[in-house]
Amino acid sequence: MSAADHLRAAIRDVVDFPKPGIVFKDITPVLADGKLFRESISLLCKTAGDRKIDKVVGIDARGFIFAAAVADRLGAGFVPVRKKGKLPWKTRQTAYALEYGESIVELHEDAVKPGETILLVDDLLATGGTAAAAVKLIDELGADIAGISVLIELTFLQGRSKLGRHPVHAILTY
Numbered sequence: 001m002s003a004a005d006h007l008r009a010a011i012r013d014v015v016d017f018p019k020p021g022i023v024f025k026d027i028t029p030v031l032a033d034g035k036l037f038r039e040s041i042s043l044l045c046k047t048a049g050d051r052k053i054d055k056v057v058g059i060d061a062r063g064f065i066f067a068a069a070v071a072d073r074l075g076a077g078f079v080p081v082r083k084k085g086k087l088p089w090k091t092r093q094t095a096y097a098l099e100y101g102e103s104i105v106e107l108h109e110d111a112v113k114p115g116e117t118i119l120l121v122d123d124l125l126a127t128g129g130t131a132a133a134a135v136k137l138i139d140e141l142g143a144d145i146a147g148i149s150v151l152i153e154l155t156f157l158q159g160r161s162k163l164g165r166h167p168v169h170a171i172l173t174y
């Protein structure tokens with residue numbers, strides 16, 4: 001089996017969580033296995049290719065786990081995109097639509113600089129709303145997004161279509 005096959009076998013489907021009709025992809029078995037976790041980080045790093053990454057931006061909250069490890073592996077800084085009200089310094093924020101209502105994510109306004117090369121990392125790409133909001137914040141600060149790296153992509157939700165010209169790399173697709 002390939003490394004991706006081992007990861008796929010470890011991810012647990014939890015039906016009707018957090019609400020009826022959702023099949024939640026539980027990545028905690030990957031995190032709990034040292035070999036699988038390390039392998040997932042290696043594969044997420046590949047999106048960077050030969051490019052020198054200045055900062056890895058991770059999305060609240062499971063994205064942080066992967067993004068911080070990727071940043072360490074690439075010798076890059078780590079920057080959190082957080083849900084509204086969690087970041088202590090001056091922020092930029094953007095609202096995005098959820099299935100019901102909307103949500104707001106924030107980025108410290110000095111966290112990424114114009115011209116820096118960024119890798120955006122999250123655990124899972126679903127509708128793409130969250131990643132698109134993070135992309136908007138990074139774009140507004142004038143940084144250059146080298147790619148978007150996710151462990152899992154739910155392709156039937158077509159999240160990629162919201163991410164424009166930015167290359168998206170998913171290790172596992174469903």
Ligand code: AMP
Nearest residue numbers: 023024025124125126127128129130131
């Ligand atoms: P979206 O904005 O729709 O792309 O949702 C992406 C965020 O929601 C990711 O950060 C995921 O952590 C979480 N998410 C959405 N759908 C699922 C799912 N089926 N299983 C696990 N996490 C999910």
